[in-house]
Amino acid sequence: MKRLIVATALASLVASGTAWADPPGHARNKEHREAQREYLKDRREAQREYEKDRREARREYAKDLREYEKERRKAEREYHKDRRKAEREYRRWARGEYIPRDYLYDRYYIRDYRAYDLPPPQAGYHWVRPYEDDDTYYMVQAATGLILQILGE
Incomplete structure (x- = not known):
């Protein structure tokens, strides 16, 4: 009888260990969730970088446009100034x-x-x-x- 009690006790210990163990797909699900979190984190970071780059590009474009307009106006003034000067120089x-x-x-x-x-x-x-x-x-x-x-x- 002693043997029966010991065998039953050992069987219950072995069975209880497997009961507390994670299910077979649990490890894969955990890895999947972590990978998904990492992916979403990377995606948010990429979106922030994209928006930052867009803002910077808009600023650079606006700056370039202002410089172009400034140079264009200056050239136009110089052109008309030279024209007026030439008209005056040849006027009799x-x-x-x-x-x-x-x-x-x-x-x-x-x-x-x-x-x-x-x-x-x-x-x-x-x-x-x-x-x-x-x-x-x-x-x-x-x-x-x-x-x-x-x-x-």
């Missing part, structure tokens, strides 16, 4: 026309007309030299810019 006026007000300032007046062999201007008139590289002199009415006389080329 005739007697009876009005010289633009831009040239009715001290900078263009010839105070020492004798140094240029010019006759003295009448009262209310000045000698004007619009272009430094041009030897054309205009006697203009100081108030209106009406050209009375032209000497030079």
